[in-house]
Amino acid sequence: MPESLATVRLAVQASGNRAEIILFSDLLENEQTGALSRNPLPNDGHALRTLKDLLQSPSVLDLPTMLSKISPSGAAALQQTSGTTGLPKMAMRSHLSMISELEAITDDPTCKPYEVRRLFCTPIFHAFSAPEMLFNALRLGQVSYLMRRFDDSFAQKVHDLRITETFGAPAMLLKLANKPEDYHLLQSLRYVAYGGAPLGSELRRRFLSIFEMPPRLVPVYGMTEGGWFTTLKHPEEDDTGSVGRPVPGYELKISSSNFDQSGKKHSEGEIMVRGPQVMQGYLGNAEATSSAFDDGWLKTGDIGYLEDGKLYLVDRAKDMIKVNGWQVSPVEMQNVLLQMNDILEAAVFGEGHDVDEHPVACVVKKETSLTAEAVREHLRGSLASYKISRCEVRFVETIPKSTTGKVVKELLKRQAALA
Template sequence: MAKFTFEDYLKYIQQFRITTMQLVPPVLVMMAKRHETAKYDISSIKHILCGAAPLSSDLQNEVMSRFNMVICQAWGMTETTCAGIMTPDMTIDLTGSVGYLLPNTEALLVDEDGKQVTKDGEPGELWLRGPQIMLGYWRNEQATRESISNGWFKTGDMAVVRGGKWWIVDRKKELIKVNGLQVAPAELEAVLLQHRDVTDAAAVGITIHGEELPRAYVVLHQNAKDKTTDRDIQDFVAGKVAKHKQLSGGVKFVDEVPKFASGKIVRKVLKEWAKSDAKVVEATVKARL
């Protein structure tokens, strides 16, 4: 495909009877939420390997159950030259884990103070060491020094480990800081997608009068646009998350969530939207005063 369009994507799966695929989570969102999926026969798919962004267990299990396929998660980066963590092929895991470290790979988690996290279930930045880690960035010694310390590559991803199994929380730089507490956009997006009227969603921090708050950009089903309100979405999320994770930065309905050709969310555009919206909100509050 020269350019990704969802309907062409489905058409080619049906035409060529694709059996195994590698996908990013936003494509699974489209498969689960968009009406076009029902128009095509995608029953040939038996196995999907999903990576590049966090995938919630709810969405993973929904797609597996609906389409009778196995979805395995994995984690890797360009700098790791291949996967660093992976679920064994065709293993059914319903927890949302990205699996286990690859052989000859070491990992540790580091907290905000630079100390190693030693307790299972506590988040930290994932550092990796192994033969597949890059030697450095081409002609950029400063970036190399900042990213690699004593052979440990600082991935920039927040993760947790329980009993040797790993879960990715979100990118460290994308976390929303609310009164000193961290909120992962991926967690909010997973909750938003549970709403029956939501076909797609993205979360980002919005700074209003110096305070960062969680905000969501939401795409509604066509038949829900006249009945579902931003307050409905906020109340739905509030019933499922801690207080500091609630959408106190508001909800805005959009026609589509900005994405790269790969299907990954363009976070930079979301931040631009939030910055622009913050000016409007602040001006409105100032006018009221």
């Protein structure tokens, strides 16, 4: 091969393991030299192609033929898990899975008494955000604005762009509730969807209190391995603390065989889901895939219960704290802590093992005079004594969070150890 034609690229065809040679050097060749690249390959009926060939627009775009070659069961997306229960894994979701989800979560905009104008500030790659940010915004033709991340300009953008709908984590709602000077900029909101972490009743009350006409505060519960599991469709609202109803296509059940039900009003257990939206498995990790399912049901690792068709979360199974054999929910303790006016933020985790296990409450002060004993006294007023009898209170500067709004427990534990 001439030296001027020596620069090549190998591109593996999707239909097999054959390689096609594409000449890069043709951009520097004249038309006569470029014609050399069209000589057929030896013992092969195909000709070499050049970049000029690839840059030519096709004469006919046969969309039905192109779509017919896409298998509904073929992998459409690889989404990285957050790694909260170990190293991150790549969840494979098929075309059927993704399309089923988009249709299942769609809220008919024509039945809403306002123009849908959306502002997104959540990570575009996250399973909570991607269906609406990447696909439904285009599919449904909704006016949508994307921020790189949530910051102090969010409220002003809501006002200037006349935003009516937004999506975020509870950490975002807490920051907005803690900025009274921006309350007047948020009044156009009519729908706020939240996900990624639990929303306590106190934070819900504080956030809704900033509005003259409170928006619908709508839960979204799900995980990377299956997208959205539950939500509430327009115009339903719920103030009982549920995370909504299963979206179309999903079945939910509670596996309560390994959970103590004594004294419980509802049958609590691990939440299991099944439906066409569930992933095919973890890429290159058959062992993790097998352990993620139980007879076709995806194990969420979350504890909850069902009532009146709605799902209620108790906590992550791995986050529950055992104090002398009694279960203590970090979410419940965090909600009570946020009811204290002198506390800006709070997070709770378990420390110790077996008989030494106990809760550790990490608190960001609003008032510097706040003491650990005052915090414990506040907890005693709302919780059973066994839940706070051995509770440690540690004051920290911040509560570390991931880009998706989840508390990064390992970082928090390191901070607390230095407090």
